[in-house]
Amino acid sequence: MIERYSRNEVKSIWEDQNKYSIWLQIELAAAEAMEKLNIIPKGVVKEVKSKARINVKRILKIEEKVKHDVIAFLTSITEKAGKSARYLHKGMTSSDVLDTCFNLQLKQSGEILLKDIDQLLVSIKRQSLRHKLTLCIGRSHGIHAEPITFGLKMLTFYQEFLRNKHRLKNAIREISTCAISGAVGTYANIDPKVESYVAKKLKLKVEPISTQIIPRDRHAQFFSTLGIIASSIERFSIEIRHLQRTEVLEVEEFFGKKQKGSSAMPHKKNPILSENLTGLARLIRSSVIPALENVALWHERDISHSAVERNIGPDTTIALDFALVRLSNVVKNLNIYPNKMKKNLSLTNGIFFSQRVLLELTDAGITRDEAYKIVQKNAMKAWKENVSFLDTILLDKKITNKIPVNKLKKLFNFSYHTKKINIIFKRSLKKK
Secondary structure (H helix, E strand, C coil): CCHHHCCHHHHHHHCHHHHHHHHHHHHHHHHHHHHHCCCCCCCHHHHHHHHCCCCHHHHHHHHHHHCCHHHHHHHHHHHHHHHHHHHCCCCCCHHHHHHHHHHHHHHHHHHHHHHHHHHHHHHHHHHHHHCCCCEEEEEECCEEEEEEEHHHHHHHHHHHHHHHHHHHHHHHHHHCEECCCCHHHCCCCCCHHHHHHHHHHCCCEECCCCCCCCCCHHHHHHHHHHHHHHHHHHHHHHHHHHHCCCCCCCEECCCCCCCCCCCCCCCCCCCHHHHHHHHHHHHHHCCHHHHHHCCCCCCCCCCCCHHHHHHHHHHHHHHHHHHHHHHHHHHHCCEECHHHHHHHHCCCCCHHHHHHHHHHHHHCCCCHHHHHHHHHHHHHHHHHHCCCHHHHHHCCHHHHCCCCHHHHHHHCCCHHHHCCHHHHHHHHCCCC
């Protein structure tokens, strides 16, 4: 991922220095287990640990010749650690190191993403509670439907990201496995106790059955979860973008004093952060199909998944980390305009109370179909002629003969649409 969309905490997980350090941890943990099992001489780990150094440039230079990353790594370590290093990797295969490391990197990245989601949840919850009863129009198909509150709108995103947090926890749990099982996963040349020891040391679980690799359905679940989270980010971003349109302007991204919106038009204040998040969501989701296709490998292994994962591992986690933090800041600093929401509510002259009139007519004995026709006719008249919907229905004898005028006026009450808001909030914010 390019620097523009990278934050150091996740980025550092995927740097070569950290990757090779994890490889060394895995090799030393395996050697420790072998020492305890009297498979290799005592003191090997102590000597290697004291002498071994990670030299990224040297490893890459060796790899240019041998065309094998793990061999290049082991060769570099041996150059520094000496003869004792010959006991490293005993009975192991490259995938034992690569897969265990990759899963650990995904776990580490996932744990940071969980913290990002927690930060976002705080921002959303704060805005949701602040505007719990701030009236605005609800829209379906982009068209004014019935009144809701802005807080309720925010609360839907709060719940969605709570679900995303749960999904990510499950995905991290699934990916947190270790395989030290040797060629084709039979443990022919290595004791399963070594694997158990390494797993415990790295705070991973033993992979119940590996081939020569850890099964890729685990990774498919992980990246699919990141894709779902990205889609939630995009849904939120699109909501902000629509609500910031000049004709709507119910919310607006924070705009700095020295910020400029357009190189040509000084008046512009564009929702660039939300637009950027929409683009990042597309990028993050692009990793899902390759991750799913990585599940179907040949026999006990092939490396068709390798190039894919070297790209999507860092790029997807780094991009999602950036996107979650950016969205949290957008929500936290969002300019919200209740007066404009109130103004937009009045645009349609009250026709969004049409369902209340419809229900009252059916209660008064008119069939639903007939009641619908009567109300729709009056609503369309009010909309077309830009007059009050209430005044329109008060002139319709088919309605006033069934519903007293005083009762009709009481139907046009915004509190009717907010009377259950507290119930929804209490249910949604209930601690689990």
